[in-house]
Amino acid sequence: MIVALGIVGLIYLAAEAIMLAVTIGAAAEGNVGAALGGLMFACAIVVGLVAQIRKPEGLILRTARARLLEPGEERELQALVQRVAAQADLSEPRVALIHSWAPNALTAARKPETAVVAVTTELLRRLEPKELEAVVAHELAHVANRDGPVMTFVSGPAMALSAFWHSDDSRAKVSYILLFWITIPLHVITLLLMWTVSRYREYAADRGSALITGAPQDLISALVKIEGSAPPRSDLRGGLAVNAFCIVSGRNRWRRVELVMDHPPVQKRIRRLEALARELGKAVA
């Protein structure tokens, strides 16, 4: 984690150093236009990063099509978020709802005081209150860990390179291609760093949730329900169920390479939460 953050920091410093070197070199040659251009790029890196980190939550929520709840709306959900925030010793965040068939939750937070927790309608439908509490605690752990600014910092270089590649300005795209020997490896490295840090923060938020609620099993239960692999409600003695029992192979699962995942595999998250559940159990005993 520290290594990954250090490498990203070095990438920022290297970019700044290159731009300043261009500025000084151009100024020494008396090329005022190039010097100003280099200086503007050097400033743009810092300004862009600060602007991203300070990006208003409203903008992020609009992208996710989330609607902020009014006081009194979805009372139970708002009360639950308030309760978990108090437990986590955080300011009460605003709550938003996303109309979606996908069970999910997200947080937008420049700082804990302005945080917004958004959940989808499908998540509300699918989870029991204690499982929802665990998911909200996971989101609030992201807030407490300042994951918003950290992930913005880490994802900056990868996003900048992606912006070059996806730019409408053909000159940016041509530069990306002409400098492929540096842009492509750098793009891959920055993406891998971003995903690695993201997975680490997810594990940390899982742990945070377990410690806030004191019930890692509720988050495990929520994760398996979100993933669609929860214990079924069908009976062992039902025809279909018995047939299913006799099938030799399990379901076909599309395997993904963990290295390029932004979230850790659910099974790995469950393993860690189970270990925590055992730890917590022993502490109580």
Place this chain on the structure above:
Amino acid sequence: MGLTDILFGRKRLPKAQQEKLFAISTTRITLETELGLKPTGDAAVVFKPLSAAEFVRAENELQELLDSVAQEAHSKVERRGDEFGFEWLIVRDNDFEELVAGVHLVASELAAHGFGEQLLAAAFKFKGGEHPVYFIYGFKRGAWWPFVPTGDGKGRDNSEELELKAKLEKELPIEQDLTRWLALFDAPI
């Protein structure tokens, strides 16, 4: 399932795996000390005679089997049917070791009488939590899973079930595919 079975469509029911049934004995202490769960002294073997002929044979042999098990295991054994057409051979014993031995004996006797492929599950009941807890042993897979019905229709407490998995899987062979944790609602134990 071998290649020839696939080619000729001769899928057979998996044979019952009984060897891991005894694993529940050692978990009793963990269940009691860490989770406050105590055995109710009730357990059962669930199986289904597949054809009418087998059912008649079962009718004739089961009572004999139950009597011999009761005598050998010193446990009370009774027989119940359910709405799915399954037979429940219920073993009752306040001594948990005897209860496990009794269930194993029933399963072994059933297998010896040719019902091995029809053995579905064994279930042990525990109390002490908000809801009754069942530990189900699937003979087909040779693995255990917890089942906690909430008593609210087909409701089950997944959180508690997953907590049991987390705390017991070091000592009990737990079924890892959660989608195979099928329920036994309205179990007659």
